[in-house]
Amino acid sequence: MQKAGNAMIRFCTILIVTLFVTPISASDESLVIYGSRQQALMAPLLQAYRASRGVAVRYVQDKSDQLLQRLAEEGDASSADLLLTADIGVLEAAREMGLLQAKQSQLLSSLIPAKYRDPQGFWYGLSLRARMLLYVPGRIPRFELRDYADLSSSALKGRVCMRDLKHVYNQSLIAALVARWGEKRVRAWLSGVISNLARPPQGGDRDQVRALAKGECDVAVVNSYYFAMMLDGDNERDREVANRVSRVWPETGVHVNISGGGVTHHSPHPQLAIDFLEFLAGFDSQRLFAELNHEYPAVLGVPVSHTLMRLGAFEADFRPLALIARQREKASKVIHDLSNTD
Known part of the structure; x- marks a missing residue:
């Protein structure tokens, strides 16, 4: 199964950045998607949609900020x-810029949990990733790392690795903590x-996982699907590195x-766009998200990958992402203020 999946990924990566899926019906309708998701993930989903609906699809891939800029310029x-795209911060930025329209779907509302979709229908979550804590057994006692709060403990002085605090993944985590703790406590944390x-x-x-293995730090903050891809990937060194560290699911709620x-x-085709989102929320599409990218399905009842099963269950933060997204400005200010302190 793994060999077949890897073969599919290698095949998909040779596709050009703009992918055309030709129709099999006489319909003049076509769907144009701007996406930041990799071709290796999207190609099988696009081809499955074409086979199911007979609709032409053009997929244009770029970085999230470039896609937002392009939409704004095109008007x-x-x-x-x-x-x-990935991350609630990007989707909310698109909504705030007036680049999305509210589009309700009874099917999507029934399949996607309320906390993972916009209440007005501006955006819908299709797959999930968790912000987890990793540590090196033997270099740090397990009881010293139970939650995000412990990252500021004096016991971890000089022992933590993170990517750029201004990166959208960390901004969203910090926004979630602002919603949970308030700005004052987050600033101190x-x-x-x-x-x-x-x-x-x-x-x-x-790179944070690799730094753990090199002994550059003892604790790191990582998205679950990156860690799972290292555990299950073709890179033997990365597999070895990932298997040398242990994970912690924060006990007060995982972001x-x-x-x-x-x-x-x-x-031009809003109903067709909603139809594609509904297709992505279907069981088979959700299963592909899980298998190809080691993401958690947004729809309940769809099995996760074997690798994610190895990571165990966790309790997710109960707060709606729409609520968390409203704390992005405060989170960005805290990051900016503290990152620019001499």
């Missing part, structure tokens, strides 16, 4: 029907975390973020 001349850093924030999530999508404000 009502845009051909994009749908925005697919983040000051402690910065004091505990073993090195300046750098690299991506995988869970989404990859999701919303219908663009000037979509």
Whole structure:
């Protein structure tokens, strides 16, 4: 099964960045998607949709900020029907910029838990990733690391690794903590975390895991799917590194973020865009998200990958992502203030 999955990924990565799926019906309708998700993940889903609906699909891939800029510049001349991207911060930014339209779907509302979708229908979560804590057994007692709060403990002085605090993954985590604790406590907490850093924030999530194995730090903050891909990937060194560390699910509630999508404000085919989102919320599509990218399905009852099963169960933060997203400005200010302190 793994070999087949890897073969599919290798095949998909040779596709050009703009993917055309030709129709099998006489319909003149076509769907244009602006997405930041990798071709390796999206290609099998796009082809399955084409086979199911007979609709032409054009997928345009770029970085999230570039897609938002493009939508803003194109305005009502845009051909994009749908925005697919990762992180609630990006989806909320698109909503605030007026780049998405509210589009309710009874099916999506019944499948996607309320906390993972916008109450007005501007965006819907399609897959989930958890912000987890990793540590090196033998270098840190398990009881010293139970929750995000412990990252600021004096016991971890000079022992913590993180990527850039201004990265959207960390911004969203800090926004979630503002919603949970309030800005004053988060400011004190983040000051402690910065004091505990073993090195300046750098690299991506995988680099934090590698730093643990090298002995550069003892604790790191990582998204679950990056860690799972290291455990299950083709890179033998990364597999070895990932198997040398242990994970902690924060006991007061794990911050869970989404990859999701919303219908663009000037979509020529809004109903078709919603139909595609509903297709992505279907059992088979959700299973593909889980198998190809080691993300948690947004729809309850869809099995997770074997690797995610190894990581065990956790209790997710109960707060709606729409509520957490409203704390992004406060989170950004705290990060900016503390990151620029001499």
